[in-house]
Amino acid sequence: MTRWLIALLLLLSSPMVLALDLQQDNLYPKVELDTSMGKIVVELDRSRAPLTVNNFLTYVVRGDYNNTIFHRIIKDFVVQGGGYDPQLKTLPEDKPIFNESGNGLSNTLGTIAMARENDPHTATRQFYFNVADNTKLDPSPKRWGYAVFGEVTTGLDVLQKMAQVPTGPNAALQWEDVPLSPIILKKATLLPMP
Template sequence: MSEIDKSDLLNLDLASGRVVIQLRADIAPLAAERLRTLSAEGFYDNVAFHRVISGFMAQGGDPTGTGSGGSKLPDLKAEFTRAAKFERGTVGMARTQDPNSANSQFFIMFEPSPHLDGQYTIVGQVTEGMDLVDKIKRGSGGGGVVTDPDRIVKMRPASAEA
């Protein structure tokens, strides 16, 4: 990642404060454009982090809060890479078993997860506010489903808030 382009930054506001995500359009241009587009439309406002697993990740981006919803836009082609790894703060695109099924859902890593490398699209990296991500309410059981989950207050491209 070289010089930061403000159009590649998303401001994700939680009740506890702001998280800044730098999109990785260099390795996942389709997914980066999808998050930028949906954020600009207000799609993520009041959307829950419906699946949160301690030591693994926080997943959100489903307007239904069930883990099976998405946007009205078509699913995305997988943009897997070995050039980047799933480290703490990495933002990936959630999908079903079909590699080409990512749509609007994304997840933020709490810890490195090398088993995801090359298997899921890396779309960004948290550059500010990871301490706030760490405080997102965790789910219970192996699936990490959250009762009364924390929500995204709003998410917008940084360039739209200038």
């Protein structure tokens, strides 16, 4: 029994199984985000941002985005989430990924991109939606940008409602624009291939 269990655990944790779960052959996988304000579906662009898409899908497939909050909302700018639970606890992160901001995708209304620190290669699990055309977040010859890796295909109205919620400062997170009433990402699901 013990050998069988060990073999099963090794199989389930193998890169091959994980790759199958991430739909490696699908250049445009879709993810449904079931939030406390409604559902949003995003189509990811693996052809332009393969590292970023695989990173995001790894968190999705493992269930790491389930029961997280959108912790930073700036009207006419961004809706950011993926890094905190409803008690404002920082969630575990995988290794940072290479910044794919030079992929030709732009931070325009309805796109999804990776949040990061000042260092360009620090993105891990936090992502944001652009709720305006934020082309100033795109790369330029003198600086790295923020890597866009997909766009909203359903639920842009939900995202726009989220962008309107009242926010305020939060000492625990040290952000000025935290929703006063939590917006929960209840579940993120990789949708079946068409």
